[in-house]
Amino acid sequence: MDLQLSGRVAVVTGASKGIGLAVARTLAEEGAHVVAVSRRRTDALPGEVVHVAADLMDPQEHARVVGRAVAEFGGLDILVNNAGGPPPGVTLPRVGFMAPDDEDWRAMFEFNLFSVVRMIRAAVPVMLERGGGSIVNLSSTMARQPGAMNVDYAAAKAAVSHVSKAVAEEYGPRGVRVNTLTPGAVLTDWWTRPGGAAEVMGAMVGATKEDVVTKVAPEMLRMVTGRLVDPQEIADAVALLASPRSGSTTGAELVIDGGQLKEL
Structure with missing residues (x-):
């Protein structure tokens, strides 16, 4: 299947390893121009991928990343908000509601929610200039199953899922599709x-x-x-959601969790 991604410009955050690396590779293989964002470059990234070193907990970095995509390739068509998980220096799992303090909550939301919000805020105006685009936000099954483990992380990811639907509702009529991909344990x-x-x-x-x-x-x-779950399984789904082949898919949530979630 031709995903019609050739020549499209994509920004992938958290692209130095794991899911983000698999997504960056896959989009590049499909012919997209990829800007990979992470604190440090990895040699595992394909040579044609442009790397931008950025700390997405810094509120000034998001506009710079999008600006680099515009400078290199003339615009932006795809944004994959993959960066997330434990903030730098934090080890998860962390059990119990009382375990994270205020600073833990702030850091978790800064990394997992606010960085997503800021990337979307920087990307949408550029996408609108090109007549639309596709945003894929990575959430987590923990957003759907509240519990005592990693409660701050789960709450931040639940907020990502909410933001995704809100932005899809507002900008869908103008050609910007926004979807959430919800992995289980990868x-x-x-x-x-x-x-x-x-x-x-x-x-x-x-x-x-x-x-x-x-x-x-x-x-x-x-x-x-x-x-x-294998990271490539997530990357393949991201590529499909980013593709014009998914042109009627917006405000949706795609769960890839090995059958973890059972609720209707």
Whole structure:
């Protein structure tokens, strides 16, 4: 299937690893001009991808990123708000409502919500100049399943889902589509890095990191596939949502979670 992405200009945040890296690679393979945003460049990015080093917790950086896309390629057609998760220096999972203090909440919302809001705010006027565009915001199944674990992160992602629908409603008539992609647990370094979620969870339940990734986490999360999601599976869905082939899809939520969410 031709996704009709050739020559389109895309900005992907959090693009140095995991989902973001897979998205940047996939859009580039489909012929898009990709601006990859992260604190540091990785050699894993394709050579034709333009990297912009930026800290998206800095309110001044979002307009600079979009400006770079315009300077390099003349405009912006696609925005993928993937950056998120634990703010720098924070380790998740974190259990209990009382665990995060005010500063933890501020940092979590700054990274996972306000950076998304600011990127959209910078991107929409540029997209409107070109007659429209596509925004894909990454949320989380935690936004749909409130609980004691990572409550601040889940609340921020729930807000992302709300913002996505609000912006889709306002700008859909002017050609800007906005959709949310909601992953479940994805096999990224969020889980596998030293001191990451797999080790933290393993210490809680008395399991090795490897057992957490391959067995404990999928079982605890009730993933009917029995495994964590592959980042490429998320990237493929992002590419479809970004494509004109999804021209009637806006204000929607696509869940890719290995069957975790069971609610109607």
